[in-house]
Amino acid sequence: MKDGPNIVGIAALIGDHARAEMLTALMAGQALTATELATVAGVTKQTASAHLAKLLDAQLLALERQGRHRYFRLADRDVAQLLESLMGVAYRVGALRLRSSPREPALRKARICYDHLAGELGVLIYDALIERKLLHMIDEQPQLAPAGQRFCRELGIDIDALAAQRRPLCRACLDWSMRRRHLAGTLGAALLERCLTLGWARRVQGSRVVSFSVPGELALRREFGVAGG
Amino acid sequence: MKDGPNIVGIAALIGDHARAEMLTALMAGQALTATELATVAGVTKQTASAHLAKLLDAQLLALERQGRHRYFRLADRDVAQLLESLMGVAYRVGALRLRSSPREPALRKARICYDHLAGELGVLIYDALIERKLLHMIDEQPQLAPAGQRFCRELGIDIDALAAQRRPLCRACLDWSMRRRHLAGTLGAALLERCLTLGWARRVQGSRVVSFSVPGELALRREFGVAGG
DNA sequence: TTCATGATTCGATGCTAGGCGAACCATTCG
DNA sequence: CGAATGGTTCGCCTAGCATCGAATCATGAA
Incomplete structure (x- = not known):
């Protein structure tokens, strides 16, 4: 057996x-x-x-x-994905830490998911790309539209280099904190990297938290065409 | 922390x-x-x-x-997927059972992966669909081509009913035994169901093994246009 | 070479949790 | 009703393993 x-x-x-x-x-x-x-x-x-x-x-x-x-x-990434999927089940099941971290709110706002952006802002980016039809869904899997490729180039991302890699360009990753999807894959990683080099955000030492500055978050929201805070 | x-x-x-x-x-x-x-x-x-x-x-x-x-x-399916991904990591890492089951070969040949077919035959079907361009890849995610829809209808699968469901029609599931992909999603489940009702295969009591009869496997290979055994 | 620091090995300890036997509840069937 | 079977609760035992103190090895700096 x-x-x-x-x-x-x-x-x-x-x-x-x-x-x-x-x-x-x-x-x-x-x-x-x-x-x-x-x-x-x-x-x-x-x-x-x-x-x-x-x-x-x-x-x-x-x-x-x-x-x-x-x-x-x-x-490797397999192990990271295993851990995220464990977190997904744990979160869904309500198995939260009894003494949750003081930085939990920051973590829910924006964090690293191994190599891409997750949390509220990660989901926001994903939703905005879908809303503006820069990303469309096929069998619930994201694919970058031609307009989306232009958009990414304008952000300073070398789409062709990313697409040439063996890893998929776009992947939807389930967010444990939002129970919504956000963007992974090489494009997801490139977007995070771009946010950091543009100075919109910085990593918090010894944590998965990604801290956006006020002008940084505004710039992000402006670029992706999302209002409010 | x-x-x-x-x-x-x-x-x-x-x-x-x-x-x-x-x-x-x-x-x-x-x-x-x-x-x-x-x-x-x-x-x-x-x-x-x-x-x-x-x-x-x-x-x-x-x-x-x-x-x-x-x-x-x-x-639910989340738990099943967590378990499969655990098996994936365990298998890759070589953490096989020391006293592996006598039915391990049968398991590698064809087995249930929660609700669809996995193992050699599962991978074979997937590869055949790709090879014949009935399924094509977008960002390494499968999508059913029009010709594929016709093919499925001829097999007696009600594609429209499947597509209407909230679950994705096609999903690629990583096979722990083959380190290759096989077909999941509603179509994957429907294909397995079809193999069983056509009498090509039967479930083995108290196991994940799916046992194909000799004519059943031949029929499967003929339908999917794959030679040999 | 000598000292400081990063990291491992060894041995002893203590707690957690899995295991079973026995007794106990609940449902079905004659 | 009683017998049979599915399933749970209770109490005790035991083994495995996480933990730490102390000693040891290894690397780099003075």
């Missing part, structure tokens, strides 16, 4: 407080050292070391050595 | 042998009783009862009472 791959090990690894905390922190996309991860997990270095060894062994994390530092990051 | 929903509880629930066994069994799509689930998990009824209570409480399972029986099924 034992059908299929052994999911127990993977799930059990994620099903521990300290390790889940580490993995969640790494969802921000940047690599962290063992000591930093020990801090976010709230455990000592020895404990963190044991956890990290297990996560490495299971290939959920990848390691980059740099001098006497060891930087850890999520092994 | 506590960002996002609490994934620990959900992951920990799946990260237990008995419970994972139960969830995997329910991936076959049909509801099972508490006693049946106790058997597949290899535990006593009392133990199973405790596990099932937890899974219900976390809304990973749904319950249907029927007389003195209690039928359990996966709460």
Whole structure:
């Protein structure tokens, strides 16, 4: 009656407080050292070391050595997507943290979803693209219209370079906080990158939060043709 | 540093042998009783009862009472997809069962993926549809071409009824055993249903295996224009 | 070389949670 | 009604594993 791959090990690894905390922190996309991860997990270095060894062994994390530092990051996008889909189920089910973070509102407003923008502003961009018919849906999957390609070029995004990659250009990613869709894929990643280089927003150190300045958010809303705040 | 929903509880629930066994069994799509689930998990009824209570409480399972029986099924498609993506990561990572099932080959050949066909034959169908340009890719997402609609109608599938549903008609689902894509969505479900009613294949009791008869597989390959065995 | 810091290994400890036996409720059937 | 079967509750036991202190290894700086 034992059908299929052994999911127990993977799930059990994620099903521990300290390790889940580490993995969640790494969802921000940047690599962290063992000591930093020990801090976010709230455990000592020895404990963190044991956890990290297990996560490495299971290939959920990848390691980059740099001098006497060891930087850890999520092994690949598959793992990130697994974590997001876990968050989706957890959120839907109402399994929120009892003591939710003081920065939760900022997180709901705009955050990194591994390499693209999620949260209210992420959903807002997505909706605006659909509304203005720059993106249209086929079988509930987004596709960039010709007008959308022009729009992106005007924003300074090299669409052709993105389209040439193996990763899909547009993908709809389900947002755990909004229960709505936002834009992933290479275009999603490029849009986030653009918001940062244009100075509209900046990353908050040690968090998934993306902090938009007031003029930055206004510029974003103007470009995408969305009123109000 | 506590960002996002609490994934620990959900992951920990799946990260237990008995419970994972139960969830995997329910991936076959049909509801099972508490006693049946106790058997597949290899535990006593009392133990199973405790596990099932937890899974219900976390809304990973749904319950249907029927007389003195209690039928359990996966709460919804989100949960099924979470489990498949866990299997994907587990398989990629090589976390196979040490004592893999004697029916593993059959499982790799053709199996139920919640409500559609997966495994070698599932991938074969998908590839054939692409090859014959009945299905074409847009941003790596499948869309049914007009010729494909005709093809499906000839197979006896009511495309218009399927397209009217809220669920997407075509979706590409990643196969853990093949690391290739196969067809999900309402059309995927309808194709499986068609294989069963045409007598090409039958479900194997208490398993995700879909067993094709020799003439059934030949008929399938003929219809989809794929040679060999 | 010596010192400081990042990181791992080892051994001991303590708690959580899964497991079962036995008894108990509930539904169906003769 | 009683017998049979599906399912739950209770109490106890045990094993696995997360955790930490202390010691050890490794890298880089002085």
